Amino acid sequence: MDPASPPEQLSVVNEQALNSWGRSESAAVSLRRFLCYGSESATYSTKECALGVENALGLMQLIEGTRGVEVVDEIRRFNLEGRAVRPNPSLFALAVCSQHADCRTRQASIRALKDLCRTPAQLFTFVQYKKELRQGSGMWGRALRRAVADWYNSQDGMSLARTVTKCKHRAGWSHQDLLRLSHMKPTDDAVAVVCKYITKGWKGVQEAYADRENSEEVQKVFVYLEAVEKAKRCTDEQELIHLIEEQRLEKEQILSSHLRSTEVWKALLKEMPIAVLLKHLGKLTANKVLAAGSADVAAVCERIQDESALKKAKTHPFNILVASENYKRGHGKRSKLRWDPDRDIVQALDCAFSRSISTVEATGKRFLVAVDVSSSLSSVTHGSSISSVAAAAAMCLVIAQTEPDAQIVVFSKGSVCPCAISSDMTFMQIAAQLIQTPGGSTDCALPITWASENDKTVDVFIIFTNNQTFGRENPADTLKTYRQKTGLFSKLIVCGLIASSLSVADPEDRGMLDICGLDSQAVDVIRNFALDVI
Known part of the structure; x- marks a missing residue:
């Protein structure tokens, strides 16, 4: 096999259909990258860019090549498998397909609507994309009307x-519209x-x-909507707390004025999703909702x-690290909010x-993770x-503990040093090692050269750096040399x-990827890339 060629088998089920005619492979890869993070390029950025047809040329090439139905199937499958790290690119792609001249493509996209639009926000966003893509004639044809009506009737x-009471409007659209x-x-x-x-209000x-005999299901809905309305008008704190606990009302259904109450927040805590809880730990501590030594803490x-709740919520260690580091800081990034970090909460976050980490599934790939220590890692990621040393240390720890073959x-300048990181080390121990290592100038080709010279078999090189300075060789060229030597598509x-x-990445080489910054979505992009999904 040519080492500069991609693997023969890719993880996406629709590969054969998408790649069944000339030059479609690059378009298929571009499509998946667009669906994953909203760009067809070999660069993921934590800063999300606006979506447009000019950013989805691979998508357009596949559709115009009479493969629109297969494209829709890929969009649907990609999302159902949880590969998309951002929801909007898939919604945009589906909207593009729904506007195409080919009748089968339009019909397939409308059928896929209920699978991609699982929340009102996603439905509103899809409709807005259709509006923006509209050319000439109106967009509310029979198929779209039926699909939107089915979205409501299917629940x-x-x-x-x-x-509908948690998300009433988004992107300029409402349920009433x-x-x-x-x-x-x-x-x-x-x-x-x-x-x-929705159409006539609570009145x-x-x-x-109110004055007629209703079925049990209708009565349950009536009582629930009554509770939502009472919560809006309620002036008695205890009554509001009772409504929250009895009907499991959430933060989005409570007025901002009521969220000034410590007791109301305590009631909301009981059913609050873990992701929301992690986000609000600082605020809850600052407002004395989480008082030191209390039962709530x-x-x-x-x-x-x-652990089971973390796994169910699909909470990646990186998300917890970000929440932990922000909480330990004792103040918000932009707001004036300040708090004294609670010792028990800090320990719980570390735990x-x-x-x-045990909830992260291994990819089975052979990794070489290289951290550039030629400059200070104290900068903000x-x-x-969070600090770049914290981000790099966390990724090293997660990969070391989850992947069976990782080094x-x-x-730094002219040298590569194996880092003594074992699976039983703590985050702080790894961070300390990265800080203590002496610096120098940056040469991102060094880790690949070191692997070649030391006969290391590597499927995926990951380089974390604060710079992109090259030494004598471009990392892309060094990688190609390594591929030729090993016969691997590293x-x-x-x-x-x-x-x-x-x-750094060669835009013509699907085996290279640049990442600007690092967030929880970037972590998923890395996994998708390692598994040949994008």
């Missing part, structure tokens, strides 16, 4: 009531109650359902250390980080607001932790 009454434009007719009595609430629901600590090295990821732009 049970209680699920629909919860979702969509019901009116889709000519939606409820096929279920409980759904009809919610539709009445209209009362007039239609104990309950929160127990929840964030629950949660360690436990969450773009996209995460960690540090490098891949290279260069992560510029504080970079707003990078130009």
Whole structure:
């Protein structure tokens, strides 16, 4: 096999269909990258860019090549498999397909709507993209009207009531707009109650359902919507807390004025998703919701250390690290909010980080992770607001503990040093090693040269650096030489932790990827790239 060629088998099921005609392989890879992070280029940036047809040339090439139906299938499959790190690119791609001249492509895209638009925000965003892509004629044809109506009718009454009261509008659209434009007719009595609430408000629901005998499901929806309305008007704190606990109301359904209450926050804590909880730990501590030594602190600590809950919520160790580092800082990034970090919460976050590593699935690839120590790692990582040494140490630890074949090295001017990182080391121990290593000038080709000279078999090189300075050789050229020597299609990821732009990867080589900054989405991009998904 030519070492400069990609692997014969890729993880995406639709590879054969997408690559079945000339020059489509590069278009198929471009499509997946666009679906994954919103760009067809070999660069992922933590700063999200606006989407447009000019950014999706691979998508357009595949559609114009009479493969529109296969493209829609790929969009759907890519999302159902959880490969997309950002939801909007897939919604944009689906909107493009739904506007195409080919009837089968349009029909396939409309059928896929319910699978991609799982939340009202996603549905609103899709409709807005269709509006922006519209050329000449109106966009509300029979197919779109039916698809939007089916989106509402496919849910049970209680699920629909919860979702429409949590997200009422987005991207310039509201539920009232969509019901009116889709000519939606409820096929279920409980759904009809919610539709009445959307179009006529709570007063209209009362007039239609308060004084008549209702089915059990209709009555449940009626009581729930009544609780949502009472929560808006409620002036008694205890009554509001009772409504939150009885109907499991969430933060989005509570007025901002009510969120000034410590007791209301305590009630919301009981059902708060882990991701939301991690985000608000500082605020909850500052507002004395989480008082030192309290039962609430104990309950929160127990929840964030629950390994099964972390796995269910798909909480990556990097997310916990960011939450932990931000909490330990004792103040918000931009706001004036300040707090004294609670010792028990800090310990729980450290424990949660360690436990969450076990939830990460190994890729089975052979890794060489190289950390550039030629300059200070104290800078703030773009996209995460944590130090670059913390970001690099976390990635080293996660890879070392989850991948059976991984080596960690540090490098600076003219030298590469294996880093004594074992699977039982702590995050702080690894960070200390990276800080203590002497510096020098940057040469990102060094780790690849070192692997070649020492006969290291590597599937994926990952380089973390604060610079992109080259030494005598360009890393892309060095990688190609390594491939020729080993016969492997080895891949290279260069992560510029504080970079707003990078130009290391060869844009014509699908085995190279630049990453600007590092956030939780970048972690998923790295995994997708290692597994040949993008």
